[in-house]
Amino acid sequence: MGLAGSGLCVYPAEGDREMIKAVGVAKDYRVGLRALNDVCIDITKGEFVFVVGPSGSGKSTFLKLITKEEDPSAGEIHVAGKNLARLPRWRVPFLRRNVGCVFQDFKLLPNKTVFQNVAFGLQVIGKPKGVISQQVPQILELVGLGEKLTRYPDELSGGEQQRVSIARAFVNRPLILLADEPTGNLDPATSVGIMRLLDRINRTSTTVVMATHDHAIVDSMRRRVIELEDGEVVRDQTRGIYGVGT
């Protein structure tokens, strides 16, 4: 558990179960604009973690540090035992193959079908055709879209589009799945379905980190909750709820 603001980090001894470790991480986008400050977080393999907090509290920035879309201004980030600061640029794509990403706006390609969208994720990392034609229908079956392979994204509901996006993020069986407000654009009933899916993925011992400010979801899942406020960790609770003050 991190002691926010103290400048000291207390974290468990390093083991091979450790998936994500942030040590004293700070991120300044510009001088005077601090998105994260002295963040210490440990996430082990197979955990399901909610990162909560108001807009601008640094949730998205934290996720971007894990995929090395951004580099920390201070401190270290370790993912799957690798110090990202020492990871050369050309290795970053290989890091990302181990980290699936899901976003609020789905990020699907409108001119590709459901099947093609998921297959695209495998094609561009050089997976052979045989693997693709086997794995894509399988994963789409898993997310409940087995019947809609040939539909285009604009023919699907928001929930279905998010399922496609989750399928694309998970088809390569990454170690970590990052979800940035995955239910932000969905109604509560649809959100429940998405959360069931993420829970199911988590049960395959995939580490899931989800940034959200959906109280109902966090409260009903009773998973670990890390709360950020103004870029600092103000709470890290094993079986938490969204929080009283918010």
Add this chain to the structure above:
Amino acid sequence: MRIRYFLAETVNNLRRNALMAIAATSTVAISLLLLGGVQILGMIVGNITDGWEARIEISGYLRSNATSGEVRDLEADLAQMPEVEEVIYVSERQALEEYRTDFEDDPALYEGLRVGDLPASLRIALTDARYTEEVATRIEGAPGLDDVEFGGGLVRRLLQVNSLLRSITFVLSVILMVAAAALIANTIRLGIYARRDEIGIMKLVGATNWFIRIQFMLEGLVAAFAGALIAVGIVAGANAVLFSRIGDAVPILSSAFSFSTEEMVTMLGALVGVGALVGLVGSAMAMRRFLEV
């Protein structure tokens, strides 16, 4: 197989983004057509100026009492000069005959002339008209030589005009080449900008930069190559159909409009090369911004 994937994806993407592909292809075609037009113009100017310069020669008029030894020495001296292409001896009789043919329509001008009235001469052709004045001064006053004639100021003027014409067409073609490259690169950049989401997703799922780059460069190459072929087809067609007819219709222009197959093929090959290169490099450069992150 990777290569098959890339090729299939190139065809698919060009079809899916047909509008952008057509824009890129037609931009390349039009740009290279203009560039080819200026090249043709340059070749015409070259033909005309070369034609003018080929007619420049030095006439060294021999004294009537020049000995054959003196003439032979002079010929040998000239033959040794690297600037001299050819030396032709024109006898008094030949000089008179040429004079008669030149003024065929006006017998009064040559009726009274007899062999010996016009001097024998050495006609000196040069490898390059630039050396005219230099060679002329060098042989002036040589034994047996009476007078050296080479058009003087007129030649100098002609050479200046020619080099000016050549410079203008050269500058024009460089400007057009740069403009064509910028235009093509811009169209490609627009096409890539329109697909930045796709690039973002490729990066997100862990595609390497080279994987993404190769895909887009292939597409740029194919679009540009197609455009270059259209441009070359039009220029080659114009050469085959139009230019030879111009020569037939206006004989004075026939030498200006006759291009050797070799120079035509070289020029068209260069057009295709420029087109393909700009497509390839333009795509790679346009991608740079979107590959960071």
